[in-house]
Amino acid sequence: MSAARERVADIMQTDLNRPKIEMTRIVAWMTVCFLVVPILVVLPVSFTSKRYLSWPGSEWSLRHYEVLVGEGGWLNSIGDSLIVGTAAALLALTMGTLFAVGHWRLNNGVTRNLRLLLLLPMIVPPIVHAVAFYQAWAVIDLLDTYPGLILVHTMKALPFVVLSVSASLINLDPKLEQASRSLGATSRETLWFVLLPQVRPGMLAGAIFAFITSWDEIIVAIFITSREVYTLPKRIWDGIFDNVDPAIASLGTVMIVLTTIGLLLKERYEKAQKTKTGAV
Amino acid sequence: MPTLVETAPAVSGPSPSMFRKNGAYWFMVLLPAVFLATLYLAPVISVMVRSVTEPVLGLGNYAVILENRAIQNVLGKTFYICTVTTGLTLFFGYITAYAMSQVSPREQRWMFFLVILSFWISVLIRTFAWIAVLQPRGLLNEALIWLGLIDQPLRMVRNDFGVIVGMVHYMLPYAILPLFANMQTIDRSLVPAARALGASARRAFFTVFLPLSLPGLAGAAILVLIFSSGFYITPALLGGGKVVMVAEYISVQMSETLKWGLATSLATCLMLVVLALTIAMSRFMDVGSAGKSG
Numbered sequence: 357m358s359a360a361r362e363r364v365a366d367i368m369q370t371d372l373n374r375p376k377i378e379m380t381r382i383v384a385w386m387t388v389c390f391l392v393v394p395i396l397v398v399l400p401v402s403f404t405s406k407r408y409l410s411w412p413g414s415e416w417s418l419r420h421y422e423v424l425v426g427e428g429g430w431l432n433s434i435g436d437s438l439i440v441g442t443a444a445a446l447l448a449l450t451m452g453t454l455f456a457v458g459h460w461r462l463n464n465g466v467t468r469n470l471r472l473l474l475l476l477p478m479i480v481p482p483i484v485h486a487v488a489f490y491q492a493w494a495v496i497d498l499l500d501t502y503p504g505l506i507l508v509h510t511m512k513a514l515p516f517v518v519l520s521v522s523a524s525l526i527n528l529d530p531k532l533e534q535a536s537r538s539l540g541a542t543s544r545e546t547l548w549f550v551l552l553p554q555v556r557p558g559m560l561a562g563a564i565f566a567f568i569t570s571w572d573e574i575i576v577a578i579f580i581t582s583r584e585v586y587t588l589p590k591r592i593w594d595g596i597f598d599n600v601d602p603a604i605a606s607l608g609t610v611m612i613v614l615t616t617i618g619l620l621l622k623e624r625y626e627k628a629q630k631t632k633t634g635a636v
Numbered sequence: 637m638p639t640l641v642e643t644a645p646a647v648s649g650p651s652p653s654m655f656r657k658n659g660a661y662w663f664m665v666l667l668p669a670v671f672l673a674t675l676y677l678a679p680v681i682s683v684m685v686r687s688v689t690e691p692v693l694g695l696g697n698y699a700v701i702l703e704n705r706a707i708q709n710v711l712g713k714t715f716y717i718c719t720v721t722t723g724l725t726l727f728f729g730y731i732t733a734y735a736m737s738q739v740s741p742r743e744q745r746w747m748f749f750l751v752i753l754s755f756w757i758s759v760l761i762r763t764f765a766w767i768a769v770l771q772p773r774g775l776l777n778e779a780l781i782w783l784g785l786i787d788q789p790l791r792m793v794r795n796d797f798g799v800i801v802g803m804v805h806y807m808l809p810y811a812i813l814p815l816f817a818n819m820q821t822i823d824r825s826l827v828p829a830a831r832a833l834g835a836s837a838r839r840a841f842f843t844v845f846l847p848l849s850l851p852g853l854a855g856a857a858i859l860v861l862i863f864s865s866g867f868y869i870t871p872a873l874l875g876g877g878k879v880v881m882v883a884e885y886i887s888v889q890m891s892e893t894l895k896w897g898l899a900t901s902l903a904t905c906l907m908l909v910v911l912a913l914t915i916a917m918s919r920f921m922d923v924g925s926a927g928k929s930g
Contacts, residue, residue, distance in 0.1 A: 360832060384735030387728045388747055391754040391808055397775055398765050409768050411775060451668035458664030470669045477676060479914050481866025483883040484683065484903045487890055491686070492679035511676045514668065543660075572758050575868050579891070592760045596873055600767060608761040615756050619749065 395612065402605035409600050420606040430591065430603065437588040440502065441570040444509035448566040451510070452517025453559055457551060459518075460525045461533070471518070478515035482575040485512070490579045500584045508576050513566035520565060524558030680907075687901035697901035707885070707902075714881040717796065717871070718864045721803045725860050728804075729811030730853065736812070737819040748816075755809035763873045766802050767793060770874070794876035802870040807863060811856040814921060818852025855921035862913050866906055882906060 404410045405417035424430045455474060459467040477485070489508050490499075498504030536546040574589035581590065588607075595601035687697055701707050736747050754762070769776050770792035777789040792798050822845065830840035868883040875881070880888075882902060889899035 380731050380735045381739060383728070384732040384747065387732045387808065388750050390728075391805065392750050394765050394769050394805070395754060395757055395762055397768055398761065401768055401775075409771075410773075411778065451671060454664040455668040458661040461661045462658060462665060467665050470665060473669060473672055473677070476672075479862070479910060480680065481883065481906055481910055483866055483868050483886050484680065484907050487886065487899055487903045488679035488683045490890065491896075492682060507675055511672060514672065568756075572760075574760060579887070589758065589760055592758075592764070596760070596764055596767065600764075600771070604761070604764050605768070608757075608764060611761060612757060616753060619753060619756065623749070 395608075398605040398608040398612070401602065402609045404602060404605075407602070409602050409605065420602045423603040424606055424610075428603065429586070430588075430607065433586050433588045433591040436586055437571055440505050440509060440585070440587060441567045443502075443506045444513055444570040445563050445566040447506070447510040448513035448517045449559060449563045452514050452562055452566075453521050453555065455514075456518050456521035456525060456558075457555065460522065460528070461530055463530075474518050475515045477512050482573075486576050486579040489576055493580050499580055500582050502585055505577060505581055505585050505587070508580065509570035509573055510566075512573060512576075513569040516565035516569060517559075517562035520562035521555050521558040524555050528554050683900045683907075684904045686896060687904045690897035690900070697897045698905075700898060701901060701905065707898075710880055710882055710885045713879065714865065717799060717803065717879070717881060718861060720800055721807060721864045722857055722860045724800070724804050725807040725811045726853065726857055729808055729815055729856065730849075732808075733812050733815035733819055736816050751809050751812050754805075755813070759806055759869050762805060763802055763870050766798070766805065766874060770798055770801070793874050794878045796879055798874040798876075799871050799879045799881075802874040803864055803867060806867075806870060807860045810863060811860055814856050814859065815849070815852050818855070818921075819849055822848045851920045855917055858913050858917040858920070862910050862917070865909060865913075 400412055401409060402420055403416040403418070404412040405415040405419065452474075455470075459471055485508070489504075493499045493504050498507070533546055533550060536550045537543065541549070572589060573587075574593055577585075577587050577590045578593060581587070592604055592607065595604050688695060690697075701711075732747070732751075736744050739747070768774055771777075772789040772791070772793075774792075776792065777786075780786045781789065792801075826848070827840045827845050830844045831837065835843065866883050867881065868887070871879055871881040872884050872887075875884070883906070886899050886902050886906070889895045889902070
């Protein structure tokens with residue numbers, strides 16, 4: 357018996373260093389490089405001194421970064437994306453949190469079906485959204501308006517808020533709330549001191565998801581906005597179509613750097629959370 | 637066992653008394669539901685309605701979809717690109733997830749970080765990067781010419797190759813992340829146990845590990861199929877009008893030829909296929925775990 361166990365432990369040890377694993381490891385790293393390296397080419401390309409997309413060679417220049425902050429309208433588009441993204445994230449956060457908490461507390465057949473309705477915008481293909489909102493917004497005069505795009509992005513972001521807030525409630529016993537009430541807390545105090553601290557991490561994650569959903573959304577924006585609302589993805593889209601504008605490389609570089617910083621911060625935050633809960 | 641608090645009838649259906657007691661919670665649930673029913677469900681349903689009412693009442697648009705050669709070609713192209721994309725994505729995604737579950741924690745963190753990083757970069761920036769790499773005077777062609785491997789630039793965009801490369805690039809994290817999560821749940825001592833009982837490494841993998849990871853593989857396959865079937869950005873930009881998939885075809889019908897009946901009926905078909913796939917997927921994985929959840 358113990359000999360067999362020893363054998364298993366032995367193989368578990370040596371298996372890690374077997375050539376088979378080496379082969380899959382090589383393919384895996386090649387796949388990871390395939391994912392990352394092409395994205396990284398925008399970094400050097402963004403420093404080209406030429407008007408068109410090219411390797412910088414010996415002459416490096418910041419001209420395509422100057423375009424970003426110049427008269428080309430990139431800053432306006434960043435502003436539009438910030439406005440739409442912030443409004444959509446706040447709306448989605450409010451409604452998604454309300455729903456997640458309500459569903460967690462009631463959890464019956466009706467709310468389970470409603471939950472499927474709220475998750476629907478995550479599954480329906482974006483081009484179907486584009487067709488749907490293009491004709492619906494034409495009827496109620498919301499085409500090319502901030503409220504029009506904000507509403508669409510709110511609906512597209514709702515599933516992510518519902519999911520992340522629900523996830524933070526999953527291990528919370530609904531009786532906790534009754535316990536709080538029976539110990540004399542009012543329903544408002546219960547909400548504020550018992551529920552909210554539990555769902556706050558889920559709300560934060562949901563709000564970030566919601567904002568990024570809006571910040572990246574392009575397909576519906578192509579169809580329901582034109583001049584009044586001109587978000588960043590739409591300007592990138594037009595820039596690629598018109599002349600493969602190298603300014604997009606400099607913008608991409610900024611976004612890659614910001615994403616990397618964001619992910620590093622997230623990792624550090626999670627590590628801190630882990631040691632905090634580990635210490636208790 | 638005596639409890640401090642009364643137990644709520646938590647999982648039964650709603651009743652009038654319960655509604656009165658939980659009025660605030662019902663309000664919390666119904667407000668977003670009504671919002672979505674009026675501003676989301678109504679527009680989506682009106683797409684389906686228009687598909688059978690324009691230009692005339694009936695199933696004429698669907699008959700056109702079944703007969704028209706051009707549409708058949710678009711659907712065939714969509715099916716072909718989706719199948720190849722899903723196959724390649726699963727093959728490389730599975731190997732990557734498998735290696736990630738086997739390597740040291742340190743190496744695993746690195747791989748995970750890089751996969752997540754590519755996942756979070758906007759699809760537009762990624763497609764732009766691929767254009768910079770693959771176009772006739774792009775970096776890859778220049779490098780190959782500089783190395784003397786080719787004389788004439790290779791055609792790598794505005795064809796199936798470019799579209800598939802871009803789509804596999806987009807879909808890979810969607811396969812790697814759920815596959816990796818699924819593999820984490822497989823008991824790590826099973827394969828060594830099979831080896832200890834005399835199975836070769838190959839046999840242990842194919843008879844023990846692979847069957848255990850099949851539900852994750854099926855879930856990932858359907859997830860990738862769902863995303864690729866309605867994909868618009870990458871085919872439109874890397875296909876450059878030469879490779880038209882169904883989403884781009886719908887957009888052309890809607891904005892250029894103004895054939896709304898055709899656009900809405902194709903959109904309806906696409907939606908029904910995706911919903912059917914989602915129901916199939918829900919058998920293998922929690923639908924809620926899909927989407928950008930890294």
